[in-house]
Amino acid sequence: MVVEKLAEVTKKWFDENVEQFNQEITNEFLNQAHLSPQTLSQYRSALYHFFKFVHDQCGNKSITDLKPRDALRYQNFLINRNLSSSAVKFKRSSVSSLCGYIELYYSDEFPLFRNIYNKKIPNPAASKRHEKVPLTEEEFFNLIEVLTERKEYQMVAYLLFTYETGCRRGESRQLLRDFVNAEKAIDKKTGEEKPYYFTSEIRCKGRGKEGKLRKFPVSEIAMEALKKWHEERGEDDCPYMFVKKTKEGKVNQLSASTFNYWCTEIFTEIVGKRVHPHLLRSSKATNLSLYGGKSIDAIQALLGHNSPDTTKIYIVKDGEDELDELYE
Incomplete structure (x- = not known):
């Protein structure tokens, strides 16, 4: 089509x-x-x-x-x-x-005006252009391995950060470079270090110009990838983690469309199935739920959803597990 x-x-x-x-x-x-x-x-x-x-x-x-x-x-x-x-x-x-x-x-000027999209005009039938097939842990880390061998350290850092945090593409691009100097999160009750770091506040999807401000937990493995990219990148004046150098030598924050390009033109070829930025979010949720045994509440907290019902949409099941239960 x-x-x-x-x-x-x-x-x-x-x-x-x-x-x-x-x-x-x-x-x-x-x-x-x-x-x-x-x-x-x-x-x-x-x-x-x-x-x-x-x-x-x-x-x-x-x-x-x-x-x-x-x-x-x-x-x-x-x-x-x-x-x-x-x-x-x-x-x-x-x-x-x-x-x-x-x-x-404007009811005083147009008292007879009514919304032209009334209830009698049906919404278009839902259509799926592509089947959503999350990446397995094996596929994801094989992708990381291939890109590491190619020395594509920025791509590796982007993938690990985005997958581990469940960030959307517009959220990932906001990560600041100085995050590599962050200290591990501290348990408020015991005073002990936690096995992850918190980013500074990132503007997420939400109402208003400020949206919803969140701090994302970042694993040790993702932090190591970010530090590796930070080291390989060298010195420049751009404060953002993910960047592109222009022909004139200026370093600018990456556009969200660049993440699309990486996914469709590079990651898809390596994995052998369609990859897009939002699939990383769904893959993390699915793998945590189906294979990691994590609760919906925990996954909801990671993805920042207001409702667990929204979180469930991100978890892709094939339906066979439920059918198998009927015949056990």
């Missing part, structure tokens, strides 16, 4: 072509203080795409003049381009959120 990628809608095009009220209400909506930078970026892209559709296929009407049939047409437009169900749902929810904003704050 070929996905027809939506062309980028630039701010310049948006400012020059979109109906005036649609511009104003979108910018006002995106200026809400409680939205995180990442959420803002995602909403901006989704709404720009929506108003490009409105411009091209709905006569560039004001959003207050659109009807549920227009919302359905947009949803079908996305589905017919083979976007994943999650991508379609996010673009739909972005438009719905904007409509809710208008309903709440």
